[in-house]
Amino acid sequence: MNGKLIVLSGPSGTGKSTVIASVMAQYPNLQFSVSATTRAMRPGETDGKDYFFVTRETFLQMLENGELLEHAEYVNNFYGTPEKAVNDALASGIDVLLDIEPQGALQVKARRDDAIMLFLAPPSIPILESRLRGRGDTSPEAVEKRLQQARWELSQAEKYDYIVVNDRVETATQEILAIITAEKCKTQDRIHRIKEEP
Ligand code: 5GP
Numbered sequence: 001m002n003g004k005l006i007v008l009s010g011p012s013g014t015g016k017s018t019v020i021a022s023v024m025a026q027y028p029n030l031q032f033s034v035s036a037t038t039r040a041m042r043p044g045e046t047d048g049k050d051y052f053f054v055t056r057e058t059f060l061q062m063l064e065n066g067e068l069l070e071h072a073e074y075v076n077n078f079y080g081t082p083e084k085a086v087n088d089a090l091a092s093g094i095d096v097l098l099d100i101e102p103q104g105a106l107q108v109k110a111r112r113d114d115a116i117m118l119f120l121a122p123p124s125i126p127i128l129e130s131r132l133r134g135r136g137d138t139s140p141e142a143v144e145k146r147l148q149q150a151r152w153e154l155s156q157a158e159k160y161d162y163i164v165v166n167d168r169v170e171t172a173t174q175e176i177l178a179i180i181t182a183e184k185c186k187t188q189d190r191i192h193r194i195k196e197e198p
Helices: 016-026 056-064 083-091 102-111 125-134 140-155 169-184 187-193
Strands: 005-009 030-032 035-037 051-053 068-074 077-082 095-099 116-121 162-165
Touching: 005 102, 016 030, 016 095, 016 169, 035 056, 056 068, 056 077, 068 083, 068 102, 077 083, 077 102, 083 095, 095 102, 116 169, 125 140, 162 169
Parallel strands: 005 095, 005 116, 030 095, 035 051, 116 162
Antiparallel strands: 035 077, 068 077
């Protein structure tokens, strides 16, 4: 049985990384898809673990070679999902989690109808704004751009299959785990278990 492809989007400042770390800690059969990006590495990030940090030239070459399942430009940088690692994991029965923004998420849905589309929402817009302003690693202009971006991303939430609100990390984690579990119990994936062998 192939693994499930799980797409998670949510505006910057929603607490996505914390929720993802919590989900991964409680669900070992899940592989995080490491994206390629042209943005600069932030303190505490590791190349090859958080992202593959690449030049614009390398990114465009990957795109031209057809290596990316999806890609998008976000706040003046390119981001994309290397497809081979995703396919390899799914083929060996491992579920894969993509942490990507909505433009890319919708490209994935268009190519893979069975992708599970999750939107992680902040507890409220004011909380999101204060979190974005409180971040020390970005300039005021970058914060303003991220805020605009966040508003647009929230407007895309209705295109997803599920919305999880990150009021509390543990609750959001349990909701995501419950969604994955329910998806795995769908009739089309389980029917073979109750059919007689020919
Ligand atoms: P950050 O620069 O804060 O790590 O990520 C910015 C945004 O890019 C986040 O919303 C994140 O989900 C999204 N992102 C990360 N990797 C990818 C990717 O491979 N493709 C797309 N479309 N978005 C990505």
